[in-house]
Amino acid sequence: MTRAEVSRRRVTAAWLGAGVAALTGCAAAAGPPRRLRLATGPEGGPYNAFGKALARAVAASGARLEIVPVSTSASVDNLRKLADGTVELALAMADVAEDAVLGREPFASPVAVTALARTYVNYTHLLVPADGPVRSVADLSGRPVAAGAAGSGVRVVAGRVLRAAGLGPGPTAVREWPLGLGASVTALREGSVDALFWSGGVPTAALAGAAREVPLRFLALDGYVGALREAFGPVYTAVTLPAAAYGLTEPVGTIGVGNYLLARDGVPVDSVRELLTVVFDRWRDLLRDVTAGARLEPRFAISTGSLPLHPGAVAYYRSVYG
Known part of the structure; x- marks a missing residue:
């Protein structure tokens, strides 16, 4: 059993009693819906699409919740907004979330954050x-x-890949342009940059569109998974871009990173349970514009590494498993 699994069992045991007790006393009460702000990502990006889909699904569910998507720069920005209380919920890549709870760069100190689910x-x-x-x-x-x-989380994983390849600071360094997805695609088309990093679902619509218009090569990155896991833990895995996704001539091995739905500690237990009920009831709608072929199941959703599960999430998963 791994350290993370031992930790998760301890967390679950410690929080279960408190979570169930809180749920007993927090039955849905009359009054206005509880408003929860969700840090997503830039307009047009997958996190933003997921956040808007979640807001619609919650509104249609009859839950006593209102989800308000907040456009951001994505993962790093989202964790900082959770830390300062600007938002109650956030989406973030697993590696950035681990950095936050451990107080690793780019975070100056540990961020108190809990996980609701590993989404895709x-x-x-x-x-x-x-x-x-x-x-x-x-x-x-x-x-x-x-x-x-x-x-963004893209910036984090790109920097780590480049350093693992020996292209960190110094004479061999690349010239990194801090561009979002749309600007990156434009720059690659125009020849302003020689390469584009992106981390997202498959297929990512902007990249699929670019691949139809301009001949592109997708470089293999799976050879760097071992070095990244050694340095940063098992948040990095070897995955494969299927040939069918972008019209490739053959599959391309690359690096996989999970995405987490996160919450501040103070979000009420009953609100988290209501939210997760909607998430798992409507996961097909939430992932439709984000990544093809993915499934969201509780048995995989609890795999959140070093991040402890929110007490409301513990209670929800306990209710699912019986």
Whole structure:
């Protein structure tokens, strides 16, 4: 049994009694819906799409909740907003969430945050022009690269891949451009950058569109999974971009990173249970515009690494498992 599994069992045992007791005394009461702000991502991005779909699903469910999506720069920005109380809920990549709870860079100190669910897996994409000279990560040395917007999880995983490839600060470093997805695609089309990093579902619509218009090569990244796991733990896994997703001639191995739905400690237990009921009832709608072929099941959703489950999440999963 791993350390995380031992920790999770202890957390579940410790919180279950409190969570069930709180639920008993927090039955749905008359009054206005409880308003919860959800930090998502930039307009047009997958987190933003997930957040809006969740808000619609909750509104249609009859739950005593109102979910208010908040546009952000994504993962790092979202964790900071949770920490300062700007929002009550957030979406974030697993590696960034682990950094937050452990107080690792880019966070100056540990962030108190709890997990509600592991929702789906991001696939790390590294795209270059098919007719260009770049055939591997090492070939990016000294070149301009769209490495994700400031405050995004893309920026974190891109930087770690580049450092693992020996392209960190120094004479071999790439020139990292802090661009969001739309601006990154434009820059790659125009030749302003020689490569584009992205972390998201498969297929990502903006990349699928670009691949139909411009010949692109997707570079393999699975060879860096071992180094990333050694440095940052099992949040990184080896996954495969299927050939059918982008019209590739063959599958491409890459790096997978989970996504978490997170909450501040103070979000009421009954609100979390209501929210998760909607999430698992409507998961197909939530993931439709985010990633194809993914499923959301409680037995996988509890895999949140070092992040403790919120007491309301513990109570919800306990009710599901019986």
